[in-house]
Amino acid sequence: xxxxxxxxxxxxxxxxxxxxxxxxxxxxxxxxxxxxxxxxxxxxxxxxxxxxxxxxxxxxxxxxxxxxxxxxxxxxxxxxxxxxxxxxxxxxxxxxxxxxxxxxxxxxxxxxxxxxxxxxxxxxxxxxxxxxxxxxxxxxxxxxxxxxxxxxxxxxxxxxxxxxxxxxxxxxxxxxxxxxxxxxxxxxxxxxxxxxxxxxxxxxxxxxxxxxxxxxxxxxxxxxxxxxxxxxxxxxxxxxxxxxxxxxxxxxxxxxxxxxxxxxxxxxxxxxxxxxxxxxxxxxxxxxxxxxxxxxxxxxxxxxxxxxxxxxxxxxxxxxxxxxxxxxxxxxxxxxxxxxxxxxxxxxxxxxxxxxxxxxxxxxxxxxxxxxxxxxxxxxxxxxxxxxxxxxxxxxxxxxxxxxxxxxxxxxxxxxxxxxxxxxxxxxxxxxxxxxxxxxxxxxxxxxxxxxxxxxxxxxxxxxxxxxxxxxxxxxxxxxxxxxxxxxxxxxxxxxxxxxxxxxxxxxxxxxxxxxxxxxxxxxx
Numbered sequence: 001x002x003x004x005x006x007x008x009x010x011x012x013x014x015x016x017x018x019x020x021x022x023x024x025x026x027x028x029x030x031x032x033x034x035x036x037x038x039x040x041x042x043x044x045x046x047x048x049x050x051x052x053x054x055x056x057x058x059x060x061x062x063x064x065x066x067x068x069x070x071x072x073x074x075x076x077x078x079x080x081x082x083x084x085x086x087x088x089x090x091x092x093x094x095x096x097x098x099x100x101x102x103x104x105x106x107x108x109x110x111x112x113x114x115x116x117x118x119x120x121x122x123x124x125x126x127x128x129x130x131x132x133x134x135x136x137x138x139x140x141x142x143x144x145x146x147x148x149x150x151x152x153x154x155x156x157x158x159x160x161x162x163x164x165x166x167x168x169x170x171x172x173x174x175x176x177x178x179x180x181x182x183x184x185x186x187x188x189x190x191x192x193x194x195x196x197x198x199x200x201x202x203x204x205x206x207x208x209x210x211x212x213x214x215x216x217x218x219x220x221x222x223x224x225x226x227x228x229x230x231x232x233x234x235x236x237x238x239x240x241x242x243x244x245x246x247x248x249x250x251x252x253x254x255x256x257x258x259x260x261x262x263x264x265x266x267x268x269x270x271x272x273x274x275x276x277x278x279x280x281x282x283x284x285x286x287x288x289x290x291x292x293x294x295x296x297x298x299x300x301x302x303x304x305x306x307x308x309x310x311x312x313x314x315x316x317x318x319x320x321x322x323x324x325x326x327x328x329x330x331x332x333x334x335x336x337x338x339x340x341x342x343x344x345x346x347x348x349x350x351x352x353x354x355x356x357x358x359x360x361x362x363x364x365x366x367x368x369x370x371x372x373x374x375x376x377x378x379x380x381x382x383x384x385x386x387x388x389x390x391x392x393x394x395x396x397x398x399x400x401x402x403x404x405x406x407x408x409x410x411x412x413x414x415x416x417x418x419x420x421x422x423x424x425x426x427x428x429x430x431x432x433x434x435x436x437x438x439x440x441x442x443x444x445x446x447x448x449x450x451x452x453x454x455x456x457x458x459x460x461x462x463x464x465x466x467x468x469x470x471x472x473x474x475x476x477x478x479x480x481x482x483x484x485x486x487x488x489x490x491x492x493x494x495x496x497x498x499x500x501x502x503x504x505x506x507x508x509x510x511x512x513x514x515x516x517x518x519x520x521x522x523x524x525x
Contacts, residue, residue, distance in 0.1 A: 021337030022345025024207065025068055028331050029055070029346055030353060031209040034240055034361070035369040035376075036071040038141070039134055040079035042089060042320055043254065045242045047071045048354050049319030055347015058310035058322065059340045063302035066288045067281075068328035068343050069310060071320040073376055074130055074280045075273065077412045079320060080137075082269040091266060093256035093315045098270035100311030103278055103304050112300025115282040118416075119423035121396045123283065124389060125403030126276075126416060131380025132408055134373055136163050141370035142182035144175025144238065177230035178238060178367035181219050185212045185371035193375075207331070209372050216368025217360075232365050240364040242354070254318035272413045273311075277323040281307050284324035291333045395430065399423035432456035438464055445474040449481040449511075458487050465495050470503035478511035 029051050037047030054069035062069070083092050106114070115123075161169075189212050195203040223230040232238040260266045285298050303324065310322050332342050353361065389400045403419030435457045439446045447464060468474060476492055478484060489511075496506040 018337055018339055018341040019345060021332050021342040023349065024205065025055075025328060025332050025337070025342055025346030026349035026353075027210045028207040028328055029068075029070055029350060030361075031207075031213045031364075031369065031372055032073075032328075032376075033071055033350070034364065035209075035373045036073055036076055037320060038366060038369050039073070039076045039138065039373050040071075040320060041083050042079060042092075043318075044240055045354075046089075046254070046318055046320045048242065048350065049253075049317050050314050050322050051350050052347055052354070053310055053314050053317065053319055054322050055343055055350060057313060058306050059343040059347065061302075061306035061309055062324075062340065062343075063299035063306065064285055064288050064324075065294075065296060065298075065339050066292055066329060066333055066337060066342075067284055067298070067303070067324045068332050068346070069281070069307065069322050069324045070328060072277070072280055072323045072325050073134060073373075073380065074127065075277060075321055075323060077130055077133055077407070078269070078272055078276060081411055082273075085265060085269070086260070086263075088257060088260070089318075090254050090257035091260040091263070092269070093254060093318060094258060094260050095266045095269040095273060096315030096319075096321045097256055097312050098267060098315075099273035099277065099321060100308045100313075100315060102270060102274035103308030103311060105308075106274070106278060107301045107304030107308060110301050112282065112302075112304050115279050115286075115300075118279060118420060119399055119427075121389065121392070121400040122403050122416060122419035122423055123279065124385065125400040125419055126407060126412070128381045128385055128400075129404040129407030129415060130412075131377040131382075132404070134377035135381065136167065136408075138370040138373045138377070139167050140170035141366055142178070142186075142374060143170045143173075144178030144232075144367060145170035145173055175232070175238065175367075177220070177223055177227075177232050178365065180230065181216050181232075181365050182367040182371040182374075184219065185216055185368050186375060188212055188215050189371065189375040204334070208375075212372050212375075213364055213368055216365045216371070217363050220363070220365050232367070233363070238366055240362050240366065240369070242358055242361055256315055268413075273321050276412065276416070277307060277311070277321055278304055280326075281324035284326045284329055287326050288324075288329050288333070291330060293333075294338070395426040399426065428456055432460065436460065443469075443472045445472055446477065447474065448477045449479075449484070451480055452483040453478075453481050453485055453488050455485045455487050457485070458491065461488055461491055465491070468502075468504050473505040473507070475507045475509060476511050477509045479509065481511075484511065 033047035033051040034044050035047075037044045040047075050071045058069045079092070082095060083089055086092050086095075106112070189208050192203055192208040192211055196208065220232050224233055281303055282300055285300055285303050289296065289298055307323060314320065314322055337343075390397045399419045399422040402422045403415045405415075406418040407415030432454070435449065435451060435453050437446075437448045437450060439448070445464070445468065447461070464474075492506075492508075492511070496508070499506045
């Protein structure tokens with residue numbers, strides 16, 4: 001049941017736990033907003049804009065009390081590829097606005113349950129593939145090679161390079177300070193997460209991503225004092241760079257270029273964004289409901305509307321596209337969040353940080369953010385997830401694997417479509433095999449329809465008929481089938497009409513195309 005929450009409940013929840021979880025949400029959100037913008041090849045401030053819009057606006061429109069939205073790692077592949085294709089961030093913002101409009105339409109049409117129609121193996125494969133791509137594309141930044149700020153996410157690139165050659169080139173031009181920061185940051189993250197998994201309170205409460213960023217800042221400042229050759233601050237290309245103060249911030253904002261509104265490429269990107277962002281949001285919504293201590297049931301249609309409005313506003317203000325995010329949502333719940341106030345507090349603190357301490361944010365090395373993203377990618381693509389999927393059987397593992405390969409070596413949309421088609425093949429194959437049972441006892445053959453019969457059974461029925469010999473008797477039993485596809489029905493009736501010439505006896509038991517609508521066909525047989 002949906003629970004009604006009074007303002008007094010919000011007040012009690014704020015005093016009791018939401019303020020603490022709101023701080024946790026902020027501490028997780030700040031470095032990830034910057035990191036995801038870096039991975040997307042977008043202006044770094046665009047990630048902050050999206051985090052603020054998600055916290056201050058989407059929070060109060062959401063269908064859930066607990067879901068945390070913002071720029072998502074799952075969208076980085078699309079964003080980076082789109083910016084590269086359009087050669088304009090302003091043109092890309094038009095796609096973000098259109099994606100929001102499409103999400104509004106999906107919500108209005110009450111299509112919030114659409115995630116149930118995509119094979120889970122494909123969704124899992126998509127997330128693993130995104131993790132792999134993030135790792136591969138952040139390795140150059142971790143090595144200090146920040147020349148390719150665009151972050152091309154396709155494996156084969158327009159400059160005749162590919163992901164592997166880009167990494168090889170990065171190893172030939174290592175920046176020692178960046179490498180040292182990224183390695184130590186990754187080691188910190190690994191150790192921090194292990195201690196958090198063991199239940200140590202401090203490591204559970206304090207976000208590992210923020211600890212990693214603070215380590216990166218601290219190391220670089222030490223380099224500046226004692227090891228000038230390793231210091232990255234003398235090269236702005238190695239550091240976060242966001243405008244200082246609200247006036248400068250406003251001057252840096254991009255606005256959508258509506259001259260691209262009729263571009264088919266812009267619309268294709270918008271459709272891809274809307275699909276993937278909606279799927280990720282709906283999956284997160286299900287996870288939030290499962291983790292909710294109050295056992296509230298959220299509205300998926302309202303969530304789509306909220307995400308749609310959020311993306312429209314993000315596009316207008318120059319932000320990255322947003323979706324509900326599992327990691328931040330679970331962090332909110334585990335930190336004690338009980339209402340949407342925790343998300344609002346996180347967004348409010350993000351505004352304060354951007355306007356009050358931009359100079360501190362600009363001290364963050366890009367290599368530290370790359371290290372955070374590499375660990376995020378590893379968690380998405382953990383080898384255990386692959387081995388677990390392999391144990392589920394070929395019908396689950398093959399769509400999963402195909403999705404991964406297609407996303408890594410082509411792009412996200414092709415990967416989702418390819419994986420879904422493979423998954424659909426297994427569904428159709430399994431369904432066709434279960435529609436009938438064939439039993440032979442000497443010269444007697446029984447074909448029993450176990451349920452309604454689709455055209456997919458046509459090939460198997462033909463195979464059974466080809467295997468009949470002179471002197472055989474075959475019985476078609478349609479007791480359990482209320483519908484038989486015309487093609488299958490026609491094959492059986494045609495074979496029955498010619499069976500005397502073949503020396504084969506054919507019998508029908510309760511066989512008709514639509515037994516519940518018209519029994520005359522059964523009587524005619």
